[in-house]
Amino acid sequence: MSDASGTAAPTELVTVDEQLARVLATVGPLAPVRLPLAGTWGLTLAGTVTSSTDIPVFDNSAMDGYAVRHADTETASAGNPVVLDVIADIPAGSDHDPFVPTGAAARIMTGAPVPSSTDTIVPLEHTDSGTVRVAITTAPRPSAHIRRAGEDVRAGDAVLEPGVLLTPFRLAAAAAAGSPTLLVRPAPRTAVIATGSELVPPGTPLERGQIPDSNSLLLASLVAEAGGVATRVGTVRDDADALRAELEACRSAGVDLVVLSGGVSVGAYDVVKAVLAPLAGVDFISVAMQPGKPQAFGVLPDGTPVFGLPGNPVSAAVSFEVFVRPALLRMQGRSDIFRPTLRATAHEGWRTPPGRRQYMPVIIDREDAALPRVRQATRGGSGSHLVGGLASADGFAVVPAEASEVLPGDILTVMRVRS
Numbered sequence: 001m002s003d004a005s006g007t008a009a010p011t012e013l014v015t016v017d018e019q020l021a022r023v024l025a026t027v028g029p030l031a032p033v034r035l036p037l038a039g040t041w042g043l044t045l046a047g048t049v050t051s052s053t054d055i056p057v058f059d060n061s062a063m064d065g066y067a068v069r070h071a072d073t074e075t076a077s078a079g080n081p082v083v084l085d086v087i088a089d090i091p092a093g094s095d096h097d098p099f100v101p102t103g104a105a106a107r108i109m110t111g112a113p114v115p116s117s118t119d120t121i122v123p124l125e126h127t128d129s130g131t132v133r134v135a136i137t138t139a140p141r142p143s144a145h146i147r148r149a150g151e152d153v154r155a156g157d158a159v160l161e162p163g164v165l166l167t168p169f170r171l172a173a174a175a176a177a178g179s180p181t182l183l184v185r186p187a188p189r190t191a192v193i194a195t196g197s198e199l200v201p202p203g204t205p206l207e208r209g210q211i212p213d214s215n216s217l218l219l220a221s222l223v224a225e226a227g228g229v230a231t232r233v234g235t236v237r238d239d240a241d242a243l244r245a246e247l248e249a250c251r252s253a254g255v256d257l258v259v260l261s262g263g264v265s266v267g268a269y270d271v272v273k274a275v276l277a278p279l280a281g282v283d284f285i286s287v288a289m290q291p292g293k294p295q296a297f298g299v300l301p302d303g304t305p306v307f308g309l310p311g312n313p314v315s316a317a318v319s320f321e322v323f324v325r326p327a328l329l330r331m332q333g334r335s336d337i338f339r340p341t342l343r344a345t346a347h348e349g350w351r352t353p354p355g356r357r358q359y360m361p362v363i364i365d366r367e368d369a370a371l372p373r374v375r376q377a378t379r380g381g382s383g384s385h386l387v388g389g390l391a392s393a394d395g396f397a398v399v400p401a402e403a404s405e406v407l408p409g410d411i412l413t414v415m416r417v418r419s
C-alpha cells in the first residue's frame with residue numbers, strides 16, 4: 001500500500017487473536033461420513049458412541065481354575081483340602097451353563113461364562129489341578145475372581161463423545177461396545193504448494209541463488225500430524241500463470257484446504273500476492289507476531305479456504321502452528337484444537353520486537369521439574385530463516401507483544417509442539 005506521494009503507508013497490524021478468530025469463523029467441520037471401525041484410526045469422531053452391550057458382556061471368570069459354590073470351600077486349607085467332583089469343563093466361548101450341585105465344581109478358563117449355579121472361582125494354583133476330582137487347598141473369598149457383567153460399562157452408556165481423536169485405546173472401547181461403524185469427519189484433503197523460483201528438491205546440486213525446498217515437506221508433514229492428508233504437494237516458480245494452473249488443479253481435485261508458502265510479502269515477484277490479492281475472498285494482513293507478520297487468508301472463488309504463509313521456514317512453521325493447525329482440527333470437528341502449553345522459566349534472555357507477540361523456538365530442559373527451563377533453539381535468536389535450529393525445538397515460547405526483552409528467570413508460556 002502506498003500513499004499519494006508514493007511512500008509506503010504504515011501497515012496496520014491485527015493481533016494474533018483477531019486473525020485466529022477470523023480463521024475459525026471461516027472454516028467449519030467437514031460433512032461426517034460413516035466408516036467401518038477398522039478404517040477410522042486417526043480420524044475424529046462426529047457422533048456419540050453408546051454401548052450396545054454391557055462390558056463385560058456376561059459374568060465371567062478372571063482366572064483359569066474352578067467355578068464352585070463358596071459355601072463348599074470355606075474350610076479349605078493346605079493341610080485339610082476340600083475335594084470336589086469336577087462335573088464340567090468350560091472353555092472361553094462356551095455357551096454351556098452346567099448345573100453345579102453342592103460338592104461339585106466346573107473347570108473353567110479365563111473369560112468363560114460363570115455357571116449360574118456357582119458364585120466363586122478358585123484359581124488353578126490353589127488346587128491340585130484335578131480333572132475328575134479337584135482338591136482345593138486355599139479357601140477363596142466369596143465371589144472371588146468373577147468379572148461382573150456391566151461393571152465397566154452398562155448397555156446404553158456413552159463410551160465416546162463427539163470431537164475426540166480416534167486413538168487405539170478409543171477404538172478398542174468402540175469395538176468392545178459393539179460398534180461396527182463410526183460416524184467420523186474425513187481427513188481434510190490439503191494441497192501444500194511452496195512458491196519460489198529459488199526452490200529445488202532437497203539434494204539437488206545447488207546453483208547460485210538456489211536453495212532446497214524445505215517448506216513443502218515441513219507443511220505436508222505438519223498437515224499429516226494434524227490429521228489432514230496432503231493430497232497435492234509441490235513447488236511452483238514465481239510465475240502467476242503457473243500458480244493459477246496449480247490452483248485450478250487443486251479445484252479439479254476437490255481439495256478441502258490450500259496451504260501456500262512464500263510470496264506473500266511486498267516483493268516485486270511475490271506471486272501469491274499477485275494471484276490472490278485481486279480476489280475478493282482473500283485478505284493480505286500484517287499480524288502483530290514475530291515471526292509470521294505477513295499472512296494471507298481467505299476463500300478461493302469455489303469456497304475452498306486458503307492460507308498464504310510467509311516463506312521463511314520458521315515463519316511458515318509458526319504460522320502453521322498458530323493458524324493452520326487449529327483450522328485443520330476445526331475442519332475435523334475436534335473438540336480440542338490447541339496445542340498443550342506449559343509454564344517455564346527463561347534460562348537466558350533475548351530481545352523481542354515490541355508490539356508483536358513473539359514465538360521463539362525453544363529447547364525445554366528438565367521438563368519434569370515443577371518449573372521447566374527453556375533456552376533458544378535457534379542460534380542467533382528468532383530469525384525466521386534459521387531452519388536448522390528448528391530441528392532441536394521442542395516448542396515455541398510465547399512472549400507477549402508488550403515485552404521488549406525476555407530476562408533470565410522470566411516465566412513464559414510455551415506452546416509444546418514435539419512430544
Ligand SMILES: Nc1nc2c(c(=O)[nH]1)N[C@H]1C(S)=C(S)[C@@H](COP(=O)(O)OP(=O)(O)OC[C@H]3O[C@@H](n4cnc5c(N)ncnc54)[C@H](O)[C@@H]3O)O[C@H]1N2
Pocket residue numbers: 194195196198199211212213214215216261262263264265266267270291292293294309310311312313315384385
Ligand atoms: N520490504 C519488505 N520486505 C520483507 C518484509 C517487509 O515487511 N517488507 N517482510 C519480511 C518478512 S517478516 C517475511 S516473513 C518475508 C515473507 O516473505 P514471502 O512470504 O514473500 O516469502 P519469500 O520472499 O518467498 O521467501 C522468504 C524467504 O524464505 C525462503 N523460502 C521461501 N520458500 C521456501 C521453501 N519452500 N523452503 C525453504 N525456504 C523458503 C526464501 O528463499 C526467502 O529467503 O518477507 C520479508 N521481506
Ligand code: MOO
Pocket residue numbers: 289290291292293294310312315384385
Ligand atoms: O514476519 Mo517474518 O515472518 O518475521 O520473518
